[in-house]
Structure formats: structure tokens, C-alpha cells
Amino acid sequence: MKWVSSIVLSAVIAVSAGSAQAGLADEQDINQRLLVVAAADKIRRACDGIGARLFKARSYINQTKDLAADRGYSDADIDAYINDKAEKAKMRERRNAYFKSKGASNLDAQSLCVLGQAEMSQGTQIGQLLRAK
Template sequence: MRMMKTVILGLTLAGFAAGGAQAGLKEERDITAGLLAIAVADKIRRECDDISGRLWTARSYLMGLKRIARDRGYSDAEIDAFVNDSDNKAEMREMRNAYYKSKGASNLDHASLCVLGRAEIAAHTRAGSFLKAK
């Protein structure tokens, strides 16, 4: 459970927004795309009994994103501020839900998320790499 909380906390990295360096983090499209993939997979994993998460894979990937941000000059404090910003979290949820909609699923429809999850796994997408069929 602690690992999952770490992964979920990492999802909020996707919210790297609010002022100063945080606005810069939001513009790091590759980091944002990676965080979106984690957010997509996390919701699917929580909603689908026949799909589990590859938590170590997601955590390792997340730590890699954080390393990239540091290599680009962002401090741990700037990253943490971005992660903890509630507006950033809300924006990532909106992006995640838009992704679901673009794939014919809905964040409110359990069955459609499970279908999408199996498709993501089969297509070997980034989000699919964080999921495993049981």
C-alpha cells in the first residue's frame, strides 16, 4: 500500500504547474506525457479486478522522470511544490479523462476502463507497460 501511495503521489507530478519553475515543469511535455501514462494506468488498475499494476515498473519510471526534471535544473523543492499543487492534480485528472474519451472509454464507466486497460496491455503502450492482466 505504501508503494501505491508513492506511485499515486508521483502521479501528481503531472501537475507541475503554478508559477515560476512550476510553470516550466508543466511545459516539459515528455515528463507530462509520462505522468499522464501513469495516471491512466493507475485509475484502470484501481477499477478493474482482472488487471493489476506493475507498481515497481511505475515507481522506477516515475523516479526516472524526477531525475530528468532534476537534470533540467529543477530542484526537489520545485518538483515537490508542483506535485502537491491541487490545481495541477485536477488538471492531470482532466487530461487523463480526455485520454479515456479519445479511446472510447469513460472514467465513470468501469467496464470501458477494463476494455481500455486490456487494449493498452495488448498494444504495449506506455500506460499498458504499467499494467498486467491477472
């Protein structure tokens, strides 16, 4: 009987996590914030002359997690969502589409560096997470 309870509990947890994941996928402002982080991170990694404003980036990420928590998502829900392979692929597609809309390519470091410089000079949210080295 004890193992039945474990199976039922595991199924409930899995369904709850799936529901939370589906809910997070619909949170447009949270996903926009995640896109900002993804874009800034890719630019930072591609460009030797651009680094991250680590304190500011950590604060931005924590604010995003707080926003999700205020809407009822647990840390486990958030972690499951951002670590899900399918969601990561969707975010890469959104990030790459953003780069393309700005005349850059995720496969061209130079174009990402130009974009990063523009983001910083314009003071965009992405630019605020970056710094010139």
C-alpha cells in the same frame, strides 16, 4: 532584523517554487509521462482484474523525476508541482480526455478495463505499467 531576513527568504522560496511550477507545466514530455502514470493508476484502481507492475511503475516515475532533475528542478519543485490542486485537476482533465479519445470513460469501470486490456496487449507505455491479475 532577523525576522525581516526570514520573510525575505520565505518570499524568495515561494517565488522560486512558483517559477519552477510554471516551468514544469511547460515541460511537455514530463507531463506526458505524468499522464501515463495517471491513466495507468486510474485503470488499475477501477479494474479488479488489472494490477500494477509496481517495480516498472516505480522505475518509470523515478526516470521522470530524474528527467526533471536533469533540467534543474529540485525534488521540492517536483513535489510541489504534482501535489498542487490546480495541476492535479488539469491532469485529471487530460487523463479523462485521453480515456474519451479511446472510447472509455473515467466514470465507467468496464470501459476502463477494456481500455486497460487493449493498452497491455498493444504494449503501450500505459500497458507496460499494468498487468493482468
